[in-house]
Amino acid sequence: MIILLSPEQLVAHESVVVNGLFEKGLSLFHIRKQQFTDMEMVAYVGNIDGGYRKQLVLHSHFHLANELGIERLHVREEDRKQNKQHAFMDGFTLxxxxxxxxxxxxxxAVWKYAFLSPVFPSISKKGYGITHTVLEDLRRRNNPHVRLVGLGGVNEQNCRQVFDAGADDIAVLGAVWNNTRPIQAFNSMYKTING
Structure with missing residues (x-):
């Protein structure tokens, strides 16, 4: 499974790209737009085909989830450490x-999956993962209840390595959004993984 994270800042034609990626087999789309007002978030989600609503994941604006028909929430590490997920445990996939x-x-087991990063030096966050990556650490995984999603620097050339190291799924950001042809970049990765 390939999960895509949105860029924090808007990209030209972003919703068109997202809809195109869903058509090409995108599994889940994480919406990282903390700076949006409520109205902006409603408009943003409204531009994504309603048939994909169950594949959207909010990183913020949790109070809008029911109104938007979104059943998946991503709790940031610092919020998890403060047990803020308890307010959203009923009715949401976390x-x-x-x-x-x-x-x-x-x-x-309250968590469906967790991103573990960086598996490689980041594409979108310059300098992140240069001195330390977690790819080799995946082999020390012993949690059978939570799906492990490798994140950070994943692209078409190295995506297979992440699965081989023990990840269940991958998440991408820079490999798609920093590419001048994001749908083709995703499609190449999808074919590499799924044949």
Missing amino acids: STSVHAITTFNSLD
Whole structure:
């Protein structure tokens, strides 16, 4: 499964790209637009084909989830550490982020999946993952209850390595959004993984 994260800042024709990616097999789309007003978030989600609503994941604006028909929420690591997920445990599928395999291994089954990053040096965050990556740590995974999603620097050339190291799924950002042909970049990765 390939999960795509939105860029934090708007990209030209973003919703057109997202709809095109869903048509090409995108599994889940994480919406990272913390700076949006409520009206902007409603408009943004409204531009994504309604048939994909169950594949959208909010990183913010949780109070709009029911109104928007979104059933998936991503709780940031710092919010998880403060147990803020308890307000959303009923009726939502939850995911989170971690940066160490030991943290991943300690997650309980309330989490459907967790991003573990960076598996490679980041494409979108310059300098992130240059001195330390977690790819080799994936082999120390011992949590059978939570799906492990490799994030950080994943692209068409290295995506297979992430699965081979023990990840269940991958998440991408820069490999798609920093490409002048985002749909083709995604499609190449999809074919690499799925044949």
